[in-house]
Ligand code: TYD
């Protein structure tokens with residue numbers, strides 16, 4: 001057994017220090033340094049032992065790219081965010097809030113891969129095989145080639161994986177696994193890192209594609225998957241509002257495909273389902289003739305997606321007016337309300353303002369600015385908007401409308417969904433105005449022009 005030394009390890013970024021501090025000097029997180037005992041001799045990183053053929057330098061022309069044949073997960077949206085399927089020998093992290101559907105997604109994928117491709121080993125440290133089976137029989141056909149292992153010992157898992165050499169290994173979740181060589185508890189930074197290193201070595205050396213689930217929790221005692229992000233080949237986030245049925249898969253990093261990329265799924269009583277046309281679903285329940293509702297063509301990865309944004313401006317229910325932003329960044333939202341108030345003379349600061357993006361979508365781009373302004377204006381003036389209208393554009397502090405990327409794709413998506421009019425930044429107009437024959441495109445320069453365009457003609 002190796003000798004142990006005590007260090008304080010940041011559970012968020014892995015920074016090490018011999019003494020305790022309230023705040024990690026590296027990543028700035030408060031209360032994230034925890035005492036851990038490390039084996040003084042580490043296991044030599046990702047690879048150990050003598051060089052194998054694959055470690056010798058190779059001429060680039062001699063590299064066999066057929067090795068990159070990808071394994072389909074059976075779910076087109078998951079394949080899409082992975083860049084076209086699972087790359088053999090790759091190591092992927094799937095993370096997301098508890099209860100969002102990570103286990104369901106990977107169980108469904110495992111079942112499909114077992115049927116089409118070969119052995120899959122699904123290791124669960126959280127659920128018994130009985131639980132996994134009963135979930136499995138709900139979501140699809142079972143196969144003998146899907147092997148379940150309820151285990152938390154890293155050594156046992158590695159032994160079994162080595163013996164079986166499955167096509168795909170699923171670890172649910174990395175936070176439940178612990179190595180007997182370390183004294184720190186499961187989920188601690190050193191355990192997570194150790195498990196990740198050893199599993200990655202297996203993936204790379206034996207070509208076992210591995211997908212690990214990593215929970216995000218606000219509790220600092222669990223190693224944030226942040227620490228893993230640097231090590232793995234791809235990071236996929238699963239998102240969605242708890243009470244909504246839509247789930248977004250979002251790739252933040254991918255050594256084998258483009259990022260950011262997005263997939264859209266729907267949680268049903270038979271597991272996760274793909275959506276034929278996500279935009280259609282996000283717009284299906286739009287209220288007719290109501291004020292405060294607008295369609296925004298947003299870009300989710302390389303994919304344009306139409307979403308409905310709603311705003312409600314109301315007399316304040318409390319002495320301090322409330323600001324609620326769902327699906328858009330709160331700071332950005334507050335800034336936009338200030339600009340709209342000043343430029344259009346709307347009395348917003350004395351009133352409650354609620355903003356909501358329908359369907360659990362979170363918009364992270366400034367192209368949604370114009371939509372937020374339009375919805376707020378529409379609600380504040382009780383002015384229903386043309387139901388065939390979509391808007392996008394960034395708003396500057398002077399109330400100017402600034403150009404955004406991929407205007408043509410946004411207009412085309414609006415056209416496909418039957419919308420008839422787009423308000424876009426004037427600077428985007430020249431190249432974008434003929435993007436779709438049935439969509440009239442109007443370029444605007446300022447919030448004042450937006451207000452004029454929204455008035456009934
Ligand atoms: P789960 O995959 O266990 O989440 P995670 O692994 O991310 O913690 O999913 C949990 C939720 O999904 C649970 O609330 C039940 C729901 N669910 C369905 O709605 N339909 C289904 O077919 C399944 C299997 C789960």
Ligand code: MG
Pocket residue numbers: 099102103104126172
């Ligand atoms: Mg789970």
